[in-house]
Amino acid sequence: MTLKAQFDHTNCGECPIRHRAVCAHCERDELEELEGIKYYRSFEAGQTIIWSGDPMNFVGSVVSGIASLTQTMEDGRTQMVGLLLPSDFVGRPGREIAPYDVVATTDLVMCCFRKKPFEEMMVTTPHIAQRLLQMTLDELDAAREWMLVLGRKTAREKIASLLSIIARRDASIHQSGMAGPIVFDLPLTREAMADYLGLTLETVSRQISALKKDQVITLEGKRHVTIPDMGRLMEEAGDDTDGGFLV
Amino acid sequence: MTLKAQFDHTNCGECPIRHRAVCAHCERDELEELEGIKYYRSFEAGQTIIWSGDPMNFVGSVVSGIASLTQTMEDGRTQMVGLLLPSDFVGRPGREIAPYDVVATTDLVMCCFRKKPFEEMMVTTPHIAQRLLQMTLDELDAAREWMLVLGRKTAREKIASLLSIIARRDASIHQSGMAGPIVFDLPLTREAMADYLGLTLETVSRQISALKKDQVITLEGKRHVTIPDMGRLMEEAGDDTDGGFLV
DNA sequence: AGGGTACTTTGACCGAAATCAAATGGAAAC
DNA sequence: GTTTCCATTTGATTTCGGTCAAAGTACCCT
Numbered sequence: 001m002t003l004k005a006q007f008d009h010t011n012c013g014e015c016p017i018r019h020r021a022v023c024a025h026c027e028r029d030e031l032e033e034l035e036g037i038k039y040y041r042s043f044e045a046g047q048t049i050i051w052s053g054d055p056m057n058f059v060g061s062v063v064s065g066i067a068s069l070t071q072t073m074e075d076g077r078t079q080m081v082g083l084l085l086p087s088d089f090v091g092r093p094g095r096e097i098a099p100y101d102v103v104a105t106t107d108l109v110m111c112c113f114r115k116k117p118f119e120e121m122m123v124t125t126p127h128i129a130q131r132l133l134q135m136t137l138d139e140l141d142a143a144r145e146w147m148l149v150l151g152r153k154t155a156r157e158k159i160a161s162l163l164s165i166i167a168r169r170d171a172s173i174h175q176s177g178m179a180g181p182i183v184f185d186l187p188l189t190r191e192a193m194a195d196y197l198g199l200t201l202e203t204v205s206r207q208i209s210a211l212k213k214d215q216v217i218t219l220e221g222k223r224h225v226t227i228p229d230m231g232r233l234m235e236e237a238g239d240d241t242d243g244g245f246l247v
Numbered sequence: 248m249t250l251k252a253q254f255d256h257t258n259c260g261e262c263p264i265r266h267r268a269v270c271a272h273c274e275r276d277e278l279e280e281l282e283g284i285k286y287y288r289s290f291e292a293g294q295t296i297i298w299s300g301d302p303m304n305f306v307g308s309v310v311s312g313i314a315s316l317t318q319t320m321e322d323g324r325t326q327m328v329g330l331l332l333p334s335d336f337v338g339r340p341g342r343e344i345a346p347y348d349v350v351a352t353t354d355l356v357m358c359c360f361r362k363k364p365f366e367e368m369m370v371t372t373p374h375i376a377q378r379l380l381q382m383t384l385d386e387l388d389a390a391r392e393w394m395l396v397l398g399r400k401t402a403r404e405k406i407a408s409l410l411s412i413i414a415r416r417d418a419s420i421h422q423s424g425m426a427g428p429i430v431f432d433l434p435l436t437r438e439a440m441a442d443y444l445g446l447t448l449e450t451v452s453r454q455i456s457a458l459k460k461d462q463v464i465t466l467e468g469k470r471h472v473t474i475p476d477m478g479r480l481m482e483e484a485g486d487d488t489d490g491g492f493l494v
Numbered sequence: 495a496g497g498g499t500a501c502t503t504t505g506a507c508c509g510a511a512a513t514c515a516a517a518t519g520g521a522a523a524c
Numbered sequence: 525g526t527t528t529c530c531a532t533t534t535g536a537t538t539t540c541g542g543t544c545a546a547a548g549t550a551c552c553c554t
Binding site for chain 1 (some may be wrong): 511512513514519520
Binding site (some may be wrong): 152 | 286316318320321322324325326327329339340341342346347369370375376377379380381383384386387388390391392393394395398399444445485487
């Protein structure tokens with residue numbers, strides 16, 4: 001996941017690269033240059049943006065909506081390996097071929113740069129590489145945190161971990177602290193949750209029902225979730241209650 | 248894992264950062280500067296180099312031996328989240344606290360830089376950041392590949408995947424192609440393999456016995472492995488035979 | 495050589511999650 | 525309004541890997 005790589009977009013537009021270029025160290029020309037080569041693309045829910053093995057000729061970041069990175073085995077088993085939220089970066093400079101599918105989980109808008117000029121920019125503008133390094137290190141931490149979830153947690157803990165990540169992301173946007181109940185809409189189907197957690201969709205459904213029965217969460221409809229006690233949820237996830245979990 | 252981030256060390260010493268600084272783009276002063284602040288540390292097998300939560304005041308790379316990155320839950324469940332081989336980088340600029348344990352799996356020598364001067368170098372020497380970005384992106388790919396292993400593969404496939412990674416690393420060092428049998432010593436105990444694969448050590452042992460019985464591998468002693476047919480092993484791992492697997 | 499220790503193998507049994515199957519619910523389409 | 529389609533829930537059964545327990549093996553150390 002990439003959730004730590006988030007920015008305040010309120011005053012600098014929607015692109016994390018540009019944001020940092022404006023606000024931190026860079027001169028105006030660099031901004032202009034990036035401005036000149038950026039463009040927007042929209043995708044519908046379910047649409048595959050990039051197929052594994054295809055050439056990748058752009059990089060970019062999510063403006064709105066959710067995308068997922070997915071790996072698929074020949075026999076159809078699939079594992080989601082990343083969840084891309086607004087401001088998260090997609091693509092990698094110096095790599096021609098996409099190593100996994102990128103799929104729009106919801107309707108999606110991306111801000112893109114053609115790869116070639118972006119790579120040239122990276123050489124001439126050190127801060128872009130440094131910024132990208134920070135973001136990539138955050139993603140690496142998140143991926144490793146998720147390896148613990150996949151490798152060692154029970155189905156119930158996995159569900160609680162996922163809910164806690166989504167809740168936290170929402171909490172950081174909507175509320176200041178994490179006291180009081182947290183309310184959000186699940187942006188994923190049961191199947192997508194299963195693909196993320198390395199479970200079947202039936203197990204996901206059963207564990208959500210169990211958490212509901214045990215009053216760890218409340219559901220209105222299938223997607224609208226209330227977390228009355230975030231600390232309780234994190235206990236269920238097997239995490240330290242004190243916020244050690246990297247989102 | 249970090250196996251893709253490997254270098255040819257034959258003519259430039261043992262440190263990947265320095266290697267690139269010398270051979271690719273940089274001036275002599277930069278090399279001198281890095282030379283001046285580097286130092287070596289040795290560790291015995293089993294020794295914990297860095298504890299999760301501790302302050303990290305250095306970065307470095309593995310010179311010889313194997314280290315592992317490990318996460319542990321309060322109840323003792325542990326998951327290895329990375330395997331560090333010679334030339335792999337440890338630590339992250341811009342991060343004070345270690346997010347996981349770093350443990351010497353075998354006797355180990357590391358080449359270290361104090362973090363502060365290294366970070367200063369990163370600002371003044373763009374190529375270091377760019378090099379580090381490439382390495383980190385490779386590690387991220389490897390971590391995501393491993394998420395598929397942890398989330399969706401069977402115990403047998405997991406073992407085959409691990410053997411195939413180790414075999415391939417060794418093959419790349421000892422032989423040019425991957426035709427003919429591959430021979431190597433397992434650098435991990437059954438328990439360490441289990442921690443890497445999200446299994447118990449008993450299951451690891453049983454699956455190794457099964458692969459032996461089915462003649463996918465041959466064992467002499469507990470650790471010395473022969474792979475008569477690498478393609479067969481990769482089929483068992485559930486990977487494309489054509490080398491799609493990121494090491 | 496003997497004895498200790500740590501690593502590994504093997505067996506018996508159990509349980510959590512997968513699989514197979516059917517029912518329910520909810521929203522869009524007719 | 526009701527039909528259709530999908531997402532979801534729930535149930536019955538199976539299976540893979542975990543757990544508990546007991547040997548077996550190799551290496552080290554006097």
